[in-house]
Amino acid sequence: MGSSSSDVIARVASTTATSVKLVIGGRFGVGKTTFIGAVSEITPLSTDAVMTDYSRGVDDLDADSVKTTTTVALDFGRLTLPSDIVLYLFGAPGQPRFLPLVDDLMIGALGGVVLADTRHIEGAFDVITRFENAGLPFVVAVNAFATAPVYDDSELRDAFALAPQTPIVSCDARDRASVKTVLTTLVRDIIARTIPEPTT
Amino acid sequence: MPARLRTGLVRSHTPTGGRADPARSSLNESTLLYPDLTVERAGLPGKTQQVMEFLAPGALAVAEVAAYLRLPLAVVKVLAADLITSGHIVSRTPVPAEQQHDCDLLERILHGLEQL
């Protein structure tokens, strides 16, 4: 890498900034990269994460444990807030076989967004389960595709088996204001969970 | 009038509670890496030198370094850990677990988003 390329890279200017990691999950094609790009101050970047699989599925009869490594591209964006906070939004790969990477991505994360498409609601199930099992606060954002059927929130809430306090919101991942609303909904929910709890 | 959800699909619900392991959260994708330019960096081994030179103009997160230098995340984590140990880099971990319920910080995030 030449130094000329680093000259145009926007650095984190504040030396006191707190970074915040958010994980954006959902099936392949649901709009994760679009969502990240709508609010990111940098063109979303991609970086390689390596995942180790210890088995290749039930029909692999010739080995008891086949170890394979898969390189998975993670998309992410950055959003600097005026309050000395730098948000990093990471798209979690949607394919079920990459779910172990979602577990890695949740480490150190403040919260998550599950993007859902009502044409394939089951595409959100796995990631919701992952977030729940990790205790990661999250919101479900139903992405507005033109041909997607519209359901009552209560029906979707039942189908997703959401805990009563988990927010469910509509969203257009292409629209900055809409994405901002999803993020503020998430942070408000985290605050609401925090207030009644004792600080131990 | 909303359509009826006909798929009949319902997610099976298996909460286990618990949190992501905080012990492993010290160096992750969003950890900010601040170069300390007062520490001599001549003589640093190959890729650590490359990371350090890249960071010299100013701080970035682990994932940004990995993306711009086209190195796997895991490699950058190891290199950054070495540079932290040698004092070339000061790191700031994203909101540590013990601060994730800090209302002041959460309010700062919320107000920051609202001001955008």
Ligand SMILES: Nc1nc2c(ncn2[C@@H]2O[C@H](COP(=O)(O)OP(=O)(O)O)[C@@H](O)[C@H]2O)c(=O)[nH]1
């Ligand atoms: N109509 C509509 N299209 C969207 C929306 N979000 C994403 N798309 C489109 O859906 C496709 C897949 O989006 P992408 O962000 O790449 O999905 P990812 O695989 O989850 O990262 C792209 O062609 C987007 O332009 C949305 O909110 N509404």
Ligand SMILES: [Mg+2]
């Ligand atoms: Mg994508």
